[in-house]
Amino acid sequence: MNSFGRLFRLNIFGESHGELIGITLDGVPPGIPLTLNDFKTDIERRKPTQKGTTARTEDDMPEIVSGVFKDYTTGAPLTILFKNKNVRSDDYSEIAQFFRPGHTDFVAYKKYKGFNDVRGGGHFSGRLTLVLVAAGVVAKKIIKPIAITTKIVEVGGSSDIETAISRALEQNDSVGGVVECVAENMPISLGEPFFDSLESLLAHAVFAIPAIKGIEFGSGFELARMYGSEANDVFIDRQGHTLTNHSGGIHGGISNGNPLVFRVAVKPTSSIGVAQKTFHFKNEQMESVLIQGRHDACIALRVPVVLEAVTACVLADALLMTKAYDSNNAQD
Amino acid sequence: MNSFGRLFRLNIFGESHGELIGITLDGVPPGIPLTLNDFKTDIERRKPTQKGTTARTEDDMPEIVSGVFKDYTTGAPLTILFKNKNVRSDDYSEIAQFFRPGHTDFVAYKKYKGFNDVRGGGHFSGRLTLVLVAAGVVAKKIIKPIAITTKIVEVGGSSDIETAISRALEQNDSVGGVVECVAENMPISLGEPFFDSLESLLAHAVFAIPAIKGIEFGSGFELARMYGSEANDVFIDRQGHTLTNHSGGIHGGISNGNPLVFRVAVKPTSSIGVAQKTFHFKNEQMESVLIQGRHDACIALRVPVVLEAVTACVLADALLMTKAYDSNNAQD
């Protein structure tokens, strides 16, 4: 089921090597100015221009096919498409012979009983993060003045990111990383107690990004090592500002007005340029395989703009939820 | 919005010091044997009998008030209630004067405009994890033969758990911890690509447990420090078993049949027995306050059975989803 959100709702579709990929946004308020220009920056940021990412040459031009009229959102479902121009005509028959380590080949084959689109990972492809980025562009307009920033804080366990990537590249290997996300100008009240805690909603969306295997809010796992007297964030004024922000701006699942802070762990790209062992079905034994094709040395480099996007989508949804109950409904 | 799940659906209600707390389970298949006896073990496990937890003397006897007939589930909504016998008649007027550091007082006051039930944390109380445990008892029956176990792997940064807790107790302080959850006998195919990835669903549910601030699957944050050649789990047979399990049993958001493994970070209890600073509204300045009342020195000690419970609920839901599509629907 490929949808997410209650009031700002994302529905994604498409496969890596199909005709196109797309997203439908349901619940976009009417009257938001939106043109193709708005997408440029974020789409560029996702592109593989950095060292450590590789070139799939795509124009990645969005087409808005519904929900916008005369450069304003209409309130109707907003659909954005991206054509897949660079469709490889590879031979995928090998896939029937062994499953690539770390890849989705195996689970996709099992779950969909062999009917899944095997070309380039099909619907599981990281290419679909492109439509998440597009959704983020719209969401960011809804959540203003909340401002989200992300940065890569660690690659291969080191903060010297360039060096760590170079080392992986030299070995035809890949390497993991940690990305931090911060949202400033946060309103108080986003999120709900228990099941729709802001942490629950953010984590739900964040784990939709391929390759993410961990998330921590505020001081996260470090909190597990602290005393309460260290961990408690002290309120310093009537507005709820705190001296420290170990909680990452969330108390009891609700945003407390301090900056939202969280970090995610990104695993190394599964596709690597070195031989790996795996079970070969036909030969019925372990064999060494070298998987062809380009790969990103560090998929974490592409995560920041995607992470911003899903964060913006979650905050937009939570914000609309808050507005629903905020008005003065109480009457006798 | 206090509900969770698509086909096995939880709805919780109640406040710490209200008349009762409860949960309604929607989507329980008919014909599952269920008696009050089934709840005993898990409810006992949640109780504060260990050093480092404190005694709120509650019988915690579940009452099944709907959905069970002649000791079998009927398929109708299954509601379980727990009376709150030990209702304190404390004076909560102090709460209007300052917000306790690390507590939900502030956000609850803001979000609900002062109408929230302030007694003992109201609906935000950790007491509501009791109904999650009850839900877990039912869910565990649905997911058989999947078997979930949990253990505390770290307290205050140390694996010597007893010592770490003693040290916190001596200081009237609290301390955080890390809890690990493992599910064996996992079927292949649970979870969906992208928004309903198994990681997304589990993280969503896990962050509904108060005090949890981080989650990592498989090798988690350690993966961010690895090379792809180390991180990739090598398939060793036709059934998809892997040599290592860095992915924690999930590839592309889908269970791969290997054990599901994840860890959560639990922050220290916010309530501590030492003086803390906070902003005092009436006096309009920072003041030192000592908050009365018992507290758990290490709330992480209570997390394992709750973590098992929400994990069982997520797996039950995912399993029912899989059954829906599993049957031979394909026809021409």
Added chain:
Amino acid sequence: MNSFGRLFRLNIFGESHGELIGITLDGVPPGIPLTLNDFKTDIERRKPTQKGTTARTEDDMPEIVSGVFKDYTTGAPLTILFKNKNVRSDDYSEIAQFFRPGHTDFVAYKKYKGFNDVRGGGHFSGRLTLVLVAAGVVAKKIIKPIAITTKIVEVGGSSDIETAISRALEQNDSVGGVVECVAENMPISLGEPFFDSLESLLAHAVFAIPAIKGIEFGSGFELARMYGSEANDVFIDRQGHTLTNHSGGIHGGISNGNPLVFRVAVKPTSSIGVAQKTFHFKNEQMESVLIQGRHDACIALRVPVVLEAVTACVLADALLMTKAYDSNNAQD
């Protein structure tokens, strides 16, 4: 799945002869004054005091067990329980021998594989409409100043309602009826195009009321017999008031500010005091059976207050939805 609504959400539970029946309302805005007194009028209106309904002696006293603090809603899930005091200890073994015509015995047995609670219809019982009435009391406060009224417009095809019921009573038979619902002071904009049209939402909720087999909005089935020149409602002012109201206050699925008007068809009570034929399993042939126990001669008499209630719930949900998008979200 026994829940309904997106932002004002109902979850019902309980069986006719279980310990209690109840409802949890999720999404009630905080700060609404609410006491047990508020429920009296509507609960009384549902009671079988009229000729044509029969006495199940129940106090029907609601207990609010969560979500209200100091007589105001808190914003947390609001649960209302009704104890079932008048639990019959009938022998239900007969049910295994034949299925009562018009009753849910058969489908319940099949759907739940014999595990359903057979006592008094179990979860299918009309008694659960009591919790809908309770939900309606809360919803009516949210939707003010919208005012909903209902009336029985026809019983047994006649507008002389008393006579029609007397005739049915004389024959130990039951009879159907038509109930009309009107909501005045409607805001413009409730409902969505297509799947969440106001007609869709209302019909969805209305068909949750047992015994309802038809619904028509505005002139309804009469519209199918009209020309467009007759059917089109002519706008007479800038505010969208119309000369006629054949559309029942809904255009394109959206409320247009004119009164919401719809009618429902209520079938005769299935339980009647005359012998009926049905297939007897043990004897493997058609047999004449006389089903014991009291019955309402005209269940339609109880429908008005229930119909008001579900209508109020749908409007409350739609109103909260509208508020979410109404604020000035549009920014560049």
Added chain:
Amino acid sequence: MNSFGRLFRLNIFGESHGELIGITLDGVPPGIPLTLNDFKTDIERRKPTQKGTTARTEDDMPEIVSGVFKDYTTGAPLTILFKNKNVRSDDYSEIAQFFRPGHTDFVAYKKYKGFNDVRGGGHFSGRLTLVLVAAGVVAKKIIKPIAITTKIVEVGGSSDIETAISRALEQNDSVGGVVECVAENMPISLGEPFFDSLESLLAHAVFAIPAIKGIEFGSGFELARMYGSEANDVFIDRQGHTLTNHSGGIHGGISNGNPLVFRVAVKPTSSIGVAQKTFHFKNEQMESVLIQGRHDACIALRVPVVLEAVTACVLADALLMTKAYDSNNAQD
């Protein structure tokens, strides 16, 4: 919010005069054979070839852009697009001066604060029923061997349909009608008690079709005129077959294995070729207006294939739900 369904989920998008309209189906089981050929018959049936409908010349060729691989469904979201070739470049400035009687102009303007796409009804257009028909093609494959048929039973109050339409055409007027839907080979158990009763789900979907203003199941409004002794369907065998089918194959919200039968009331097309009065904003008075453009004399003629489609979608969803709980989950 333009989505519907729990396990077989429809998301529609597009505007009458935008670039394209489309639908994403989530929850399509993998392995269903599907080619463009499968859509031909139903798309043809919706076309305006009959007397009483008018020609918008569209090829209406579906494009399947995701979710199908090598002519089988993959289990991933299935998106079908229809290009809008025949885009009129009309002047819509008139719309700002008055609202057309019976049309969505007014509510769309109010709900979306003037940002709605006004061209040809925008997202409210009946053209979007085309994507519902496409969804129905897929749904019909899932629900086999259930077979759905529809027929027009009445136009303008008469069963002589041709004559009634001719009469409307002669007057440049439009006329309403009644359409009946029957599903044979129904399994027992579809639907849930209360909120997801089969009547609730079907009515919800059916009222998503523009111009439908009433629905009745089985004998519907006629039941309101009957005695219980007439209305009760007598069981005649162990399989639950009944002598009569006044309930339309649904008892207590659950399908009982007898044919599903319901009828819908379709109002006359709002666009007519005769002058109508409406309030003119600029002139601030009632004025007579003649609205240009082609129109269907009887929109009911186009409803049957759309009604079949949404019925198939609801049944597919209900069937998948049933499969989820059907398996032998009960274990101790």
